[in-house]
Amino acid sequence: MNTIRVKMQQNLKENIAIIVSGGSGKRMNSQIPKQYIKVKNRTILEYCLDKFINHEKINHIIIVVHDDYIDKVKTIIKNLNTNKNIEIAKAGEQRYDSVYAGLLAANSINPNANVLIHDAVRPNLNSQIIDELIEALEEHDAACPVLPIADTVLELNENGLVNPLNRNNIKLVQTPQAFHFDKIMFSYNEFLKQTNFTPTDDTSIYLRYAFNPDITLTNGSADNYKITWPEDLKRFEQDL
Numbered sequence: 139m140n141t142i143r144v145k146m147q148q149n150l151k152e153n154i155a156i157i158v159s160g161g162s163g164k165r166m167n168s169q170i171p172k173q174y175i176k177v178k179n180r181t182i183l184e185y186c187l188d189k190f191i192n193h194e195k196i197n198h199i200i201i202v203v204h205d206d207y208i209d210k211v212k213t214i215i216k217n218l219n220t221n222k223n224i225e226i227a228k229a230g231e232q233r234y235d236s237v238y239a240g241l242l243a244a245n246s247i248n249p250n251a252n253v254l255i256h257d258a259v260r261p262n263l264n265s266q267i268i269d270e271l272i273e274a275l276e277e278h279d280a281a282c283p284v285l286p287i288a289d290t291v292l293e294l295n296e297n298g299l300v301n302p303l304n305r306n307n308i309k310l311v312q313t314p315q316a317f318h319f320d321k322i323m324f325s326y327n328e329f330l331k332q333t334n335f336t337p338t339d340d341t342s343i344y345l346r347y348a349f350n351p352d353i354t355l356t357n358g359s360a361d362n363y364k365i366t367w368p369e370d371l372k373r374f375e376q377d378l
Contacts, residue, residue, distance in 0.1 A: 152197040152251040153272055155190040155314070156240035159183055159211070159258035160204045160229025172365055173258040174207060177375050182365060184214060185261035185378075190254075191220045193268050197251070199224045200243045201258075202236040223247075234337055238326050241319070249319055255340050256314035259365040262377060263314070270356040271316035279321045280351065282341045283358035284309035312358040315340045321348055 159173050173183040183201075190196045203211045203226050215224050227243040229236040237255055244253050252275050254268065267283050274281035287308050292300040322340065328347035329335065337343045345351050365371055 151275075152248050153195050154198045154200065154244045154247060154251045154253050154319070155196050156200045156202065156237065156244060156253055156255045157183075157186060157190070157258050158202050158229075158233060158236050158240065158255065159207075160202050160236040161233070161257075161259065171204070171207070172371070174210065175371065177371070178378055181214065182261050182374070183211070183258050184218075186256070186258050186263075187214075187218070187224075189261070189263050189265070189268070190256075191218065191222050191224075193265055195268065195272050196222070196254075198222070198244075198247050200227055200240045200247075201225070202227045202229045202240045204229045234326075234329070234340075234343065237340060238330065241323050241326060244319060245323065249323075251319050252316060253319050253322060254314040254316045255322075257364060260313055260362055261365070262374060263312075263362040264359060267312075267357070267359060267362060268314065271314060274354050274356050275316055275318060278352050278354045279318045279348070280341070280344050280353040281316045281356050282353060283312045283314070283356045283362070285312065285358040285360065286310075309355065310358065311339060311341065312362050312364075313339070317344060324348065 161171055174181050190199050199222060201211055201224065205228060208226060211226055225243055227239040230239055244251065252272065254271060271281045271283065287305045287310060291303040291305050291308055293303055294300055322344055325344045325347040329343045335346065363370060365374055
């Protein structure tokens with residue numbers, strides 16, 4: 139009976155999505171950031187927002203936006219057909235600064251929630267990824283979706299020599315990455331005290347700075363690709 143009661147309490151925990159939308163999109167060779175490029179009359183950000191708006195377990199959404207695009211995002215939100223709470227936070231210089239701004243906003247909403255941190259330029263994620271992450275947080279402090287690698291992987295050193303790596307021990311990491319809020323906030327606060335570590339994502343910060351990190355890996359999806367290059371944009375248009 140005690141186990142059932144604890145499980146019910148965990149299921150009632152709120153889930154906050156933090157969508158990081160502050161990037162410049164330089165690799166796309168576009169005059170505007172790629173998350174604001176329109177595909178079939180809607181921005182990439184809007185497609186991304188749909189995934190969280192339409193997921194019944196997401197209670198709140200925070201969009202982290204560069205100053206120059208706050209008015210644009212406000213207009214996007216205004217035109218959405220949803221009663222879900224959506225807030226805007228101001229993006230920082232680096233991605234980790236933007237995520238931290240999102241975490242501060244999440245703290246004002248509910249410091250006891252789960253947070254799912256996602257890149258706006260991954261608009262093609264599916265509900266199963268979100269489901270598995272939230273379910274994983276019932277047993278773990280953090281969860282990250284990954285994909286196996288099918289190709290051979292070579293590591294190059296400074297002399298140009300190559301070292302084949304065991305691809306069974308290597309995974310491709312995606313977003314959203316999910317955490318108990320207090321655990322990732324603690325990790326970010328510790329990270330921001332130092333200057334000798336450049337993170338690649340939120341999981342790397344968590345693994346380095348969390349006290350006794352507890353993370354599990356969930357299933358990613360080949361469809362949950364990041365729109366980075368012009369060919370990715372063409373692929374997304376074909377997927378719609």
